[in-house]
Amino acid sequence: MFEIIIYILLGVGVFFNLLAGIGLLRFPDVYTRLHAGTKCTTFGSIFLVGSVVLLGLKNWWIGDTNGSVLAIHSIVALAAILITNPTGAHAIARAAHRSGVKPIGAVVDDLKNMTVAKTMKKKSAVKKKSEAEK
Amino acid sequence: MMAFEYLIVFLALLLCSIMAMIRVIRGPTAPDRIVGLDTINTIVIVLMVVFGAAFNEVIYIDVAIVYALLSFISTLFIAKYLEGGEF
Numbered sequence: 097m098f099e100i101i102i103y104i105l106l107g108v109g110v111f112f113n114l115l116a117g118i119g120l121l122r123f124p125d126v127y128t129r130l131h132a133g134t135k136c137t138t139f140g141s142i143f144l145v146g147s148v149v150l151l152g153l154k155n156w157w158i159g160d161t162n163g164s165v166l167a168i169h170s171i172v173a174l175a176a177i178l179i180t181n182p183t184g185a186h187a188i189a190r191a192a193h194r195s196g197v198k199p200i201g202a203v204v205d206d207l208k209n210m211t212v213a214k215t216m217k218k219k220s221a222v223k224k225k226s227e228a229e230k
Numbered sequence: 231m232m233a234f235e236y237l238i239v240f241l242a243l244l245l246c247s248i249m250a251m252i253r254v255i256r257g258p259t260a261p262d263r264i265v266g267l268d269t270i271n272t273i274v275i276v277l278m279v280v281f282g283a284a285f286n287e288v289i290y291i292d293v294a295i296v297y298a299l300l301s302f303i304s305t306l307f308i309a310k311y312l313e314g315g316e317f
Contacts (some may be wrong), residue, residue, distance in 0.1 A: 113246045117249035120253045126262055133266070134269070137272040166286070173295045181268075187306050191310070
């Protein structure tokens with residue numbers, strides 16, 4: 097019974113990771129590739145680590161004390177993935193937009209005034225104004 | 231030991247990381263390469279966790295936790311470098 101659930105979780109996780117790889121190859125743009133490469137791996141890793149947690153709990157139920165350590169450390173690893181992966185994706189998208197990469201087929205760019213050159217200019221203008229006030 | 235099923239999982243995850251590696255090699259811009267690198271990092275973390283389950287060793291999972299935190303810091307640093315401006 098437990099092994100069937102573990103196999104189903106492994107299959108779902110591997111399927112989503114394969115979707116991430118295919119999407120990374122096939123999408124036309126940085127932002128869409130980021131969409132495929134980050135969300136799909138996060139969702140697939142939830143299922144893969146969940147299967148490992150279930151295996152550890154099963155081993156613990158049988159009487160192997162190593163299984164509880166396996167389950168708890170896997171949960172900590174899953175928490176690390178869940179916290180760090182969307183944050184990294186956000187940082188990459190922000191850096192891509194600020195370094196001047198435009199989305200393919202985009203008509204309106206709402207963040208047009210946020211490119212690096214203009215923010216640097218604004219910063220230097222603010223600095224000059226504060227120095228002049230002094 | 232459930233060896234054969236885990237072998238299939240390892241080969242599939244290896245295929246994913248090879249596809250991401252192709253994107254790293256022929257990405258037209260620098261952010262494309264960073265996206266591929268980030269995907270490879272996540273896949274390696276999951277691979278280490280499944281490795282620990284397959285061989286019933288906890289040390290692989292500890293390595294995965296440390297690898298997750300360090301790869302997060304490296305991704306943030308590369309993104310900050312690409313963005314330009316002041317740190």
